[in-house]
Amino acid sequence: MENNGRLPSWAAALAGLVAGAVAAGLSLPAAALVKASAFPVVAAGNAAVDLTPAWLKDWAIRTFGEHDKTVLLAGVLAVLAAAAAYAGILAARDLRYGAALLGGFGALGILAVLTRPGAGPADALPTLLGVAAGVFTLSRLLRRALLPTGTGGEEPPGVQTPAAMRAEGEPPGVQVPAVMRAGEEPRSFDRRGLLTAALGGAVAAGAGAVAGRLFTGRSEVDAARAGLALPRPAVPARPVPAGSDLRIKGLSPFFTPNHDFYRVDTALVVPRVDPRGWTLRIGGMVDRQVELTFADLLARPLVEADVTLCCVSNEVGGPYIGNARWLGVRLADLLREAGVRAGADMLLSVSADGWTCGTPAGVVLDGRDALLAVAMNGETLPVDHGFPARMVVPGLYGYVSATKWVTEIKVTRFDRDEAYWTPRGWAAEGPVKTQSRIDLPRPGARLAPGRTVVAGVAWAQHKGVDAVEIRVDGGPWRQARLAQAPTADTWRQWVVDDWDATPGEHTIEVRATDATGYTQTAERTPVAPDGATGLHTVTVTVA
Template identity: 65%
Template sequence: MAGGVALGVAQLAAGVMGPQTFPVVAVGDAVVDLTPAAVKEFAIRTFGENDKAVLVGGVLVVLAAVAAVLGMAARRRLAVGLAGMAAFGVIGALAVVTRPDGGLGDVLPTVIGVAAGAWALALLVRRASRPVAVGPSYVDEESGERPAATSGTGESVERPVTMRGTGEPVTFDRRRLLTGAAGGVVVAGAATVLGRQFGGREAVDAARSGVRLPQPATPAKPVPAGADLRIKGLSPFITPNRDFYRVDTALIVPRVDPRDWTLRIHGMVDRPVELSYDDLLRMPLTEADVTLTCVSNDVGGPYVGNARWLGVRMADVLREAGLRADADMLLSTSADGFTCGTPTDVVMDGRDALFAIAMNGVPLPVDHGFPVRQVVPGLYGYVSATKWVVDLKATRFDQDEAYWTPRGWAAKGPIKTQSRIDVPRSGATLKAGDTTIAGVAWAQHTGVDAVEVRVDGGPWRQARLAEVPGPDTWRQWSIDWAATPGTHKIEVRATDAAGRTQTDALAPPAPDGATGWHTITALVE
């Protein structure tokens, strides 16, 4: 209970100072940073978008287990429990100050939380231990004997008697402990709720709902009538915001008030620029349909989605700042300290690389980068799609490294041509007869030119392709199949507009994206 009070009060203090100062978040971030890439990939594959919730839950479970042990130890010697709580405070404080944007003052929530927890522990230990009078036959409870004893008022005491560090005999008082614990529940719960409210959730949500999106100076092309084949189970051409994948390093989603947001453009530029959110809204806006893909996506995986984005072209901002010709890297930084290195030539070659402010007709959802994020067609997200972006430094790959590069990932991440079978699902049971095989394929910023399907190693057959508005989105495909009874293996491969056919060589996501043909099995009865 004392541990719960400590965390609740720390969260309340962090709600005032900023969620990044909450020690559980800081420790979780440190775990993310120190975890080998292979373990991170396992977590993403196993837990998907719930990987961060699992990590935070694991930290809390460890804290609860250790707190329980310290609580039992504190019953006999309070100093042991207090020392253990202080040790965890030191760990939390170190995690906070060693964050990329951490400072000495950020340890205040940890210190306040530990102090509150120590006070609660001392109080609960006192409430759990009632002084008693014992006779000369007293034997410590560890001996297994239960001697008669009386309280200071002469009442009989049935519970075991032990000795405080001061030599004073005491007995366990369950009723007083439970009433004290009930008070601790109230304190911990109220502090947690208030901390979350003070953390800016309501203010940022209100600010987001108040955003009025300007009309784009350059609207996106209308989505062609044949872009969505409307086959049951097939991924829709436009991915709804609620279904769009989320993979990032943020344990607690940054909540950035657009009124306080600024974007700093500096480094190898002639005229450093600092833009406010209102500045961005006043600039000419471009609308574009772009499919984003995570480099962690296994062949046939779910970490890909297509949306209509609205934003300011990055190239326009960089030209305004006077980007120098020898700058080959754009090092962007998120509000939570994450960094990303984007090749400059890709941003400047005419494609719709955006500082995006809207997604599918509404201001960016907080989980997807509100108020501003990057969207760059043709690059995996780890080198292009910085959410909650606040800083962009024009630099060089031989001078700077982004977050994932020293962790074993490639410095540049062009998206590889891929295809996926959505219908039928792997392992599905089908009825014999005419059926449909369908899915999506992508090759941003080149475009998909052909998709082929084969069953049981037979000849490749051309699939029908849906229409697309341009080369930056995925493309639906389908093919008819006369299914016969038995277990069948279905494979798919795509060819992009440059004539490159998807390789059958299997490779994991690290260091620059998975390869291979998506293969499923289906049982036909």
């Protein structure tokens, strides 16, 4: 025990950190019981995503890739930890100051929670519970950290009361520790008491986090997904032609494995939707409302289709593209069953976490394999990719077509409704642009002189790739050999296997021509507002 009558700053900060952890730990299971989006930490992160300007989001995706959400959550937690530590330092002077700071952050948390789509007053309860638990914990920790210095009004040797300090010449402004009230005995710092209490608080916070994980039904959803038997397709996909995959080491395979398939969305915490409680509602400008359960969906004729998906955030030559075999129900059949009214030109789909997507209705109804998908590459949809159901529409960037965890489709008009990304500066409609990428050799590679393989993929969804060309160091364009492709909705591998690489530094460019006769432009444009353009270029050294 340190008999100095004061609480060191590190000890006060530790008390604040533990109190903050308890607040977050107890609000998590409460949010799981009310609604997952009621957890204030995630709500604050989602609010940050919503308020972040488009240029900053683009920078985050370019810099951190699919780890951008982890970085954002880490940043939110770092801010909250710093605030909690400072609340502890303030509370060591006066508990009301620390409580006020925790309450202020709680108010911001409630604001973030209540502004989420579909939020109600009850969603504020987890935050209120967390703040109350945090203030209580902070008070108890400070009391445990400062214990009376003696009994019966006697002071241990060497410890002075504030009155004695003043009598010996200390100025009258010396502050009595705020945790000591009038009539109380002087207190001294008890390191062991603080650490013991802090350990108890940490255990309580951890128990809350574990309970929150259990209450979210994570294990139930995983079990339901694992136990799902997929029906056989009523309309199987076309056989993949021999030669669709050139099987060159380092070249993207024709089908992208599920664990390698890109993930770009706004969900900081992936929604875990129990298929037993899932429904899809189709309404708006329709003749009749349609509501389907997951069992209803599986009982319908299912269609297989090979479709390449691409994110609008994909830079020229970027990784946010993949090809998969999807299994699902034709969206057009569902819309015709509902009866789309004249004048409707938009499908506003809603995700389980409230994200919205605006899809041109005419595209879905024009005969292409637009699906409400339940499986991917022969297995039930992974949770990260939209289980139990998601939209897949060939030829459109994902932000206007690929709603994951979809729960609602509103038939409407573009001049009446806006989806999530449109007011943030992105185009309302997003057809995929004809593009190509060099997979081999890698940028910056060092190669041996002689015959060298140049290979990659090209895509022009729902149009098809007719030709791919490369050129080296600005020389003449050379035709690449194309792999087969089962439909115009998938990407296509290409290869030039006889480039005679000479010593020195070389720049390789690629371009594709689609079935409409359009050759991709060399003009570089950014991803916003409707997808990047330009030629993918790699520089290599031959020595």
